[in-house]
Amino acid sequence: ETGVTQTPRHLVMGMTNKKSLKCEQHLGHNAMYWYKQSAKKPLELMFVYSLEERVENNSVPSRFSPECPNSSHLFLHLHTLQPEDSALYLCASSDRGIHEQFFGPGTRLTVL
Amino acid sequence: AQKVTQAQTEISVVEKEDVTLDCVYETRDTTYYLFWYKQPPSGELVFLIRRNSFDEQNEISGRYSWNFQKSTSSFNFTITASQVVDSAVYFCALSEARGGSNYKLTFGKGTLLTVNP
Numbered sequence: 232e233t234g235v236t237q238t239p240r241h242l243v244m245g246m247t248n249k250k251s252l253k254c255e256q257h258l259g260h261n262a263m264y265w266y267k268q269s270a271k272k273p274l275e276l277m278f279v280y281s282l283e284e285r286v287e288n289n290s291v292p293s294r295f296s297p298e299c300p301n302s303s304h305l306f307l308h309l310h311t312l313q314p315e316d317s318a319l320y321l322c323a324s325s326d327r328g329i330h331e332q333f334f335g336p337g338t339r340l341t342v343l
Numbered sequence: 344a345q346k347v348t349q350a351q352t353e354i355s356v357v358e359k360e361d362v363t364l365d366c367v368y369e370t371r372d373t374t375y376y377l378f379w380y381k382q383p384p385s386g387e388l389v390f391l392i393r394r395n396s397f398d399e400q401n402e403i404s405g406r407y408s409w410n411f412q413k414s415t416s417s418f419n420f421t422i423t424a425s426q427v428v429d430s431a432v433y434f435c436a437l438s439e440a441r442g443g444s445n446y447k448l449t450f451g452k453g454t455l456l457t458v459n460p
Contacts, residue, residue, distance in 0.1 A: 274434070274450040287447070319386055330376045330438040332448060334388035 233257055235335035237322050243341045246312060252338045254305040254322030262327050263305040265297060268319040268337070280305060281327055312342045345370045345439050349451035356425055357459050364420045364454045366435030372396075376438040377411065377418045378448065383431040394418065425458045432456070 235256045244250050256263065265277040279287035280299040294316075296308040305322055319339050323332040346369040356362045368377065379391040392402065394411050402409045406423045422429055432453040439447045 273452045276447060279447070321386075321388065323388075330448075331378060331390050331393050333390060334380075336385060336387040339386070 235322060235324055235333055237320075237335035237338050239338060240336060241339045241341075243343065244309070244312065245343050246314070248312075249308070249310040251309065252307040252320055252322075252340075254307075254335055256303055256305075256322075256324035256333075256335075258324055258333060260324035260326050260333075261302045262325045263299060263302075264323040264325075264332060265305065265307055266321040266323065268321055269317075274321070278307075309340075312340075314342050316340065317342045345372075345437050345449040347435050347437050347449050347451035349433075349435055349454050351454045352452070353455045353457070355457045355459065358427060359424050360458075361421060361423050362425050362456065362458075364422075364433050364435075364456065366418045366420065366451060368416050368418065368435070368437045370437060370439070372439065378436040378438070379409065379418075379420050380434045380436060380450075381431045382434065382453070388434065391420075422456075425456075427458050427460055430456060430458045 238253045242250060262281045264279050267275045267277055276289050277291045278285060278297045283299050283302055294311050298306040317340055319337045321337045322335040325332040348367045350365055354362060375396045377394045380388040381391055382388050392409055399411050399413060408421045410419045418435060432455050434453045435451045436448045439449060
């Protein structure tokens with residue numbers, strides 16, 4: 232695998248379900264990001280991890296819970312989501328001190 | 344606060360036409376970086392270019408070219424002789440230092456480019 236991978240690519244879940252999104256980067260980077268992309272809205276930065284420490288949390292509801300066990304992996308744990316949480320969730324990685332971020336293909340989430 | 348404006352929501356052209364995507368930015372930082380990303384229907388954002396605030400030279404890469412003008416706070420992107428495979432959403436972005444070597448990208452809303460055969 233190369234670059235940034237995300238699984239699953241598509242996810243449909245009910246409002247009472249618990250699921251997790253996974254991101255893995257194979258670029259040797261030390262910062263990872265979660266973004267939310269909804270229709271007709273700009274990309275919204277949700278969380279930033281740098282050297283496995285959460286350095287930014289942009290007022291994201293607690294039903295989204297990130298986890299970064301090491302510099303290569305990032306998870307987004309989901310529970311009791313709302314239909315308005317349906318969106319494309321993108322993971323990205325970068326080197327600290329380097330500005331450009333490299334993105335995964337995203338997980339298309341639908342909450343019923 | 345940083346802001347990126349892509350005034351063109353959608354553009355439609357016929358193959359082989361040239362097309363320019365506009366990007367205007369606002370920042371109080373004296374050192375900053377500008378980016379363009381391409382998002383094809385598959386969803387993944389593909390990094391195209393990074394430009395720092397001290398380098399106003401225009402850049403050309405194949406059919407792609409970028410025009411950075413600090414005087415007008417613009418960083419426009421031109422595709423020459425467009426092809427159907429260029430159809431995608433294009434995002435302009437601006438980086439902001441957050442301290443500790445961490446950076447945040449502020450994205451524009453994107454421009455949907457459709458190239459028709």
